[in-house]
Amino acid sequence: MHLVYPAVLAALLFCVGLYGVLARRNAVLVLMSVELMLNAVNLNLVAFDVWLRDTLHAGQALTLFTITIAAAEIGLGLAIVLMVFRTHGTADVDRLRTLAEGADSIASATDSPTKSGAAAAPQGKATAA
Amino acid sequence: MTGTLSSQGHSFLTPGGVEIVFVLVGLAVLGAALLTVTTRQLVHAALWLVVALGGLAIEYLLLTAEFIAWVQVLIYLGSVVVLVLFGLMLTKAPIGISADADSGNRWVALGVAVAAAATLVTLVVDAFRCTWIDLAVGDGSTRANGSTLFRYWVLPFEALSVLLLAALVGAVVISRRHREER
Numbered sequence A: 001m002h003l004v005y006p007a008v009l010a011a012l013l014f015c016v017g018l019y020g021v022l023a024r025r026n027a028v029l030v031l032m033s034v035e036l037m038l039n040a041v042n043l044n045l046v047a048f049d050v051w052l053r054d055t056l057h058a059g060q061a062l063t064l065f066t067i068t069i070a071a072a073e074i075g076l077g078l079a080i081v082l083m084v085f086r087t088h089g090t091a092d093v094d095r096l097r098t099l100a101e102g103a104d105s106i107a108s109a110t111d112s113p114t115k116s117g118a119a120a121a122p123q124g125k126a127t128a129a
Numbered sequence B: 001m002t003g004t005l006s007s008q009g010h011s012f013l014t015p016g017g018v019e020i021v022f023v024l025v026g027l028a029v030l031g032a033a034l035l036t037v038t039t040r041q042l043v044h045a046a047l048w049l050v051v052a053l054g055g056l057a058i059e060y061l062l063l064t065a066e067f068i069a070w071v072q073v074l075i076y077l078g079s080v081v082v083l084v085l086f087g088l089m090l091t092k093a094p095i096g097i098s099a100d101a102d103s104g105n106r107w108v109a110l111g112v113a114v115a116a117a118a119t120l121v122t123l124v125v126d127a128f129r130c131t132w133i134d135l136a137v138g139d140g141s142t143r144a145n146g147s148t149l150f151r152y153w154v155l156p157f158e159a160l161s162v163l164l165l166a167a168l169v170g171a172v173v174i175s176r177r178h179r180e181e182r
Helices: A004-023 A027-052 A058-088 A103-110 A122-128 B017-038 B042-062 B066-090 B106-127 B142-151 B154-175
Strands: none
Touching (some): A004 A027, A004 B017, A004 B042, A004 B106, A027 A058, A027 B017, A027 B042, A027 B066, A058 B142, A058 B154, B042 B066, B066 B142, B142 B154
16 A cells, blocks of 8 residues: 555645644644644554554554544543633633633623523622732 | 656555555545534534544455454544434534534634645655555454554553543542532
8 A cells, every 4th residue: 555645645634634633722622633643643553563563563553642632632631621611610711711801891791601501600790800 | 746656556546446446435425524523503513423433444344354343433423423412412513503603713723724634745745655555465353453452551551441431430420419518
């Protein structure tokens, strides 16, 4: 098989994931796009391991390590997203600008309660007001 | 691009069956990935992610990396997608079409992605256009992977298990509901 096929597929998949990371608003969808990017890297590792055939089998061993780290990353990432959702009432990444410059003016404008946020985050609104 | 590439009996013009299947499955993977990052229904995005990751498992099988393929099926399709679906439901994601699934900078993101894709594809095609993989020797079996993993990669393997445990404990601690503060 030509090496260009898996390499080009991995490059395109990485760029699709890049678009998703930059363009998506929901934090869980951003994490899914990160998974796409990690899978592109895995495909590259497997293809180059099959091409090079080194004795250490470095490509496939590193692919296993990457898959494990991706599992740890998605677990921790979802826990963080869940905590952010509990405290802020939203999981939209471009509404979470408490740490942005001029956070006081923006926070009072954008921390208006969403439908679910009214019940979930009374504490956050009290401190922002 | 296809001019002088018929050396060693390989040619772009006469692709083998494995290459044809690889390209077709690759197109399916790319389409599913595009739908994952563009669909407006959040749960459908997770389900299209299943298609993309499953297609990638088929690509691993075509590259004779069978152990990686089954690990991909087990971990990605089995646990990561289920975790993502749990995350979508626990953050009360809307079931139907949500109009604001994409943020305002999607055109900038599209520009960045297209530029990165053009650069990477040009670079990769230019670098590896005369390189062929010899798929005859299957070296991705569980036996080969296990012997190399436990012969040469034992220390990273054990460190990774500690990291996985730490991530598990961290996820539990982070997502635990505090009693009196909230």
